[in-house]
Amino acid sequence: MKLGAIKSIGWRLGLGVALLAGTCAIVVALYAFQARQYMGSNYTSLVADVVRPQLHTVMFRHALEDLRKRSTDPDVVSRLENFLWRVSQHIDGISFALQASRLSESDYHASLVRLQDVKMRLSEMRQQFDEVIAGASPEKFLHQGQMIENDLAMTYSALSDLVHSEAAKQRIVMERLGRTIAVLVFMILLLVVGLLISLFRLKREHHKVMQLSQRDELTKLGNRRYLMSFAESFCKQSQRSGRPLSLILMDIDHFKYVNDTFGHPAGDQILQIFAKALTDTAREVDVLARIGGEEFCVFMPDTDVDGAMKLAERLRQKVSDLTQQQLGVATSVTVSLGVATAYQNDAIFKHMYARADKALYQAKTHGRNRVEVG
Numbered sequence: 001m002k003l004g005a006i007k008s009i010g011w012r013l014g015l016g017v018a019l020l021a022g023t024c025a026i027v028v029a030l031y032a033f034q035a036r037q038y039m040g041s042n043y044t045s046l047v048a049d050v051v052r053p054q055l056h057t058v059m060f061r062h063a064l065e066d067l068r069k070r071s072t073d074p075d076v077v078s079r080l081e082n083f084l085w086r087v088s089q090h091i092d093g094i095s096f097a098l099q100a101s102r103l104s105e106s107d108y109h110a111s112l113v114r115l116q117d118v119k120m121r122l123s124e125m126r127q128q129f130d131e132v133i134a135g136a137s138p139e140k141f142l143h144q145g146q147m148i149e150n151d152l153a154m155t156y157s158a159l160s161d162l163v164h165s166e167a168a169k170q171r172i173v174m175e176r177l178g179r180t181i182a183v184l185v186f187m188i189l190l191l192v193v194g195l196l197i198s199l200f201r202l203k204r205e206h207h208k209v210m211q212l213s214q215r216d217e218l219t220k221l222g223n224r225r226y227l228m229s230f231a232e233s234f235c236k237q238s239q240r241s242g243r244p245l246s247l248i249l250m251d252i253d254h255f256k257y258v259n260d261t262f263g264h265p266a267g268d269q270i271l272q273i274f275a276k277a278l279t280d281t282a283r284e285v286d287v288l289a290r291i292g293g294e295e296f297c298v299f300m301p302d303t304d305v306d307g308a309m310k311l312a313e314r315l316r317q318k319v320s321d322l323t324q325q326q327l328g329v330a331t332s333v334t335v336s337l338g339v340a341t342a343y344q345n346d347a348i349f350k351h352m353y354a355r356a357d358k359a360l361y362q363a364k365t366h367g368r369n370r371v372e373v374g
């Protein structure tokens with residue numbers, strides 16, 4: 001896979017994730033917008049405000065019955081006075097709580113109007129009550145009281161139904177919201193995991209592509225790009241540490257003859273055998289590369305000219321010792337090598353390469369199958 005293709009997959013992946021995350025955010029925002037009427041409402045206190053006065057209605061009825069039986073009893077008089085005042089207060093409290101709530105005004109409007117009407121009638125009752133205390137007949141007062149009690153009971157009951165049904169709706173909305181959030185969190189987790197897996201795979205692919213782009217298919221050694229990826233760092237390290245750095249360029253002798261005589265596949269096999277000999281001879285830290293058709297190189301950190309010469313000579317010997325049986329062709333193979341060593345300041349790859357190349361040329365012109373130092 002090419003680097004550009006991987007990058008474009010990365011972009012598409014990022015775009016896909018961003019789109020998905022954006023869609024999720026819009027869905028949640030829309031739902032939250034719809035549910036906001038219920039989310040912020042606290043119906044608990046409203047329920048208490050509506051339910052509590054229902055008890056007062058009952059108590060008001062009892063006080064009226066007591067008045068009918070014992071109209072002059074000071075205890076009954078004081079209870080009724082208290083209720084007349086208290087019911088009026090509650091009507092104000094409930095009206096305020098309803099208006100402050102998030103209930104739709106159309107749902108409670110009729111109840112509110114009825115409560116206000118009751119409140120007006122209550123103030124009339126207070127006047128009638130003064131007359132009853134002064135000795136007038138309580139019948140009119142009691143009749144009015146019963147009417148008010150009935151209206152209050154009906155209104156409180158309607159309001160209680162309304163608030164309870166709104167509280168139930170709120171519970172359902174909150175439950176749904178909770179489930180939606182849980183699903184969202186799960187989705188986001190899945191997304192994150194998916195993204196991490198994709199990134200991990202992408203990185204692995206990228207690493208593979210990088211490796212492939214720096215490998216020679218035939219010999220499995222590094223290629224010129226691989227060599228260059230070490231060139232600068234090795235040179236800088238040598239300049240800093242003052243440690244020697246060596247480069248050997250090598251070229252199989254008369255390789256064209258091998259190809260022409262035994263065929264290209266035989267030539268390929270010899271290239272592989274040579275690469276194996278090179279790998280077996282060099283150290284782990286040395287950088288090995290096939291830099292041309294039948295040209296190879298070894299880049300050796302911490303290696304002076306003697307060390308480089310030894311390795312070059314060992315390799316030359318090893319190659320020339322390869323039997324025809326080992327090579328698979330009815331000929332022997334030799335290699336020419338050019339060595340260049342740099343000490344601190346002259347560790348510049350370009351210059352080292354030119355010196356090693358020149359030495360290799362000398363090795364060729366001096367008869368091949370030899371090592372020369374540049």
Ligand SMILES: Nc1nc2c(ncn2[C@@H]2O[C@H](COP(=O)(O)OP(=O)(O)OP(=O)(O)O)[C@@H](O)[C@H]2O)c(=O)[nH]1
Nearest residue numbers: 251252253254255256257259264265267268293294
């Ligand atoms: N089999 C095979 N041959 C290759 C490959 N790459 C390059 N060659 C051949 O290697 C040969 C190199 O020939 P030349 O550059 O003339 O050098 P030479 O014959 O080795 O002669 P000297 O280097 O002067 O000793 C050419 O015939 C190329 O076709 C490869 O991957 N496989």
